[in-house]
Amino acid sequence: MVLYESILEETDSYNMNVTLIPQYNNIPSRTEPILKTWISRRYEMKIPIIAANMDSVIGDDLADVLIEHGSIPIFHRFTSYEQQWNWGKKYGSNCFLSCGLNNIDQTIKLLKETDIKGMCIDIAHAHSSTMKNFLLELKQHIPSDKDIIVGNICTPTAFHDLANWGADAIKCGIGGGSACTTRMVTGYGVPQFSAVYECGKIAEKLRVPLIADGGIRDSRDIMLALSAGASSVMIGGLFSNTFESVAPKEHVSENGGDVTYATYRGQASTEFQIDFYGEVKKGTVPEGIAFRKRCSQSADTLINQLCGGIRSGFTYGGARTIKELQRKAEFRRVTSSFIQESKPRPF
Numbered sequence: 001m002v003l004y005e006s007i008l009e010e011t012d013s014y015n016m017n018v019t020l021i022p023q024y025n026n027i028p029s030r031t032e033p034i035l036k037t038w039i040s041r042r043y044e045m046k047i048p049i050i051a052a053n054m055d056s057v058i059g060d061d062l063a064d065v066l067i068e069h070g071s072i073p074i075f076h077r078f079t080s081y082e083q084q085w086n087w088g089k090k091y092g093s094n095c096f097l098s099c100g101l102n103n104i105d106q107t108i109k110l111l112k113e114t115d116i117k118g119m120c121i122d123i124a125h126a127h128s129s130t131m132k133n134f135l136l137e138l139k140q141h142i143p144s145d146k147d148i149i150v151g152n153i154c155t156p157t158a159f160h161d162l163a164n165w166g167a168d169a170i171k172c173g174i175g176g177g178s179a180c181t182t183r184m185v186t187g188y189g190v191p192q193f194s195a196v197y198e199c200g201k202i203a204e205k206l207r208v209p210l211i212a213d214g215g216i217r218d219s220r221d222i223m224l225a226l227s228a229g230a231s232s233v234m235i236g237g238l239f240s241n242t243f244e245s246v247a248p249k250e251h252v253s254e255n256g257g258d259v260t261y262a263t264y265r266g267q268a269s270t271e272f273q274i275d276f277y278g279e280v281k282k283g284t285v286p287e288g289i290a291f292r293k294r295c296s297q298s299a300d301t302l303i304n305q306l307c308g309g310i311r312s313g314f315t316y317g318g319a320r321t322i323k324e325l326q327r328k329a330e331f332r333r334v335t336s337s338f339i340q341e342s343k344p345r346p347f
Helices: 060-069 081-094 104-113 129-141 156-165 182-186 192-206 219-228 270-277 299-316 322-328 336-342
Strands: 018-020 049-051 096-099 118-122 147-153 169-172 210-213 232-235 249-254 257-265 290-294 330-333
Touching: 018 219, 049 060, 049 299, 060 081, 060 299, 081 096, 081 104, 096 104, 104 118, 104 129, 118 129, 129 147, 129 156, 147 156, 147 210, 156 169, 156 192, 169 192, 192 210, 192 219, 210 219, 219 232, 219 299, 219 322
Parallel strands: 049 232, 096 118, 118 147, 147 169, 169 210, 210 232
Antiparallel strands: 018 330, 249 257, 257 290
């Protein structure tokens, strides 16, 4: 992995001021690259794409499509214990569940009494003493074949600490999601490409998979994340806009036809807090928004488009696997002229 110029301080959410340099290619077909990757220390999946564990994204219908394509669904934690139990029994070893830091006994019970692959401890700022204590205790009481994904963080120090505390995969990204306002509200965060690149170097040394979470708009962003050190990417908004997501849908008539809109929201948005808690928690400020976007495709179509773009990208990188892609990756900082030059310009 080579940086032609220092780009880390100026690259945010895989924006257009960084590009990958094409490499010598000895791969005769775009169907040859293998997209298999590790979601966690013990478990593999066939594609490096995960749907975000958010309550306006993942549900049974989307989970079924993900499993069909070789991904692994991570169900969200913003529901009842009974629903978590039902997911654990229905999907078993094909899924992860999610939890917070509130009820370790319940989390241990789910891990011991269902066949799930493991649990995602899902909080906004995971580099904390509370997380350390919870993770260390959890690891002492669960079966050895259960993996624990932890998130979110955005610094190499945080990645290193979480790995030492026992995390089997780590979600990297704070404030880069399309429905997130954390950086604007708090002033904290790290540009997403920089976070993935810097944490990716630690991930490689410690052999702990990095999940790049946030900022993915197309297959180009996925290629940059994988090349910078991610084992997989987590996608919220794009999946929320598919017909199979659990985002609230509205069907309207436009220009003589029927159109479907989906409402996507951050888990720290005003709308979510009112729905889940009955009010915005006292003493807190929302760090997310909700917005409506048109549903334009199925999850099957989206996954095929993204994976097709990734395979094509692999040939430009002269790589058959993600590890080879990362080894050969060369980045270069570019200017606004490159941005304009890269966009379609119909005459």
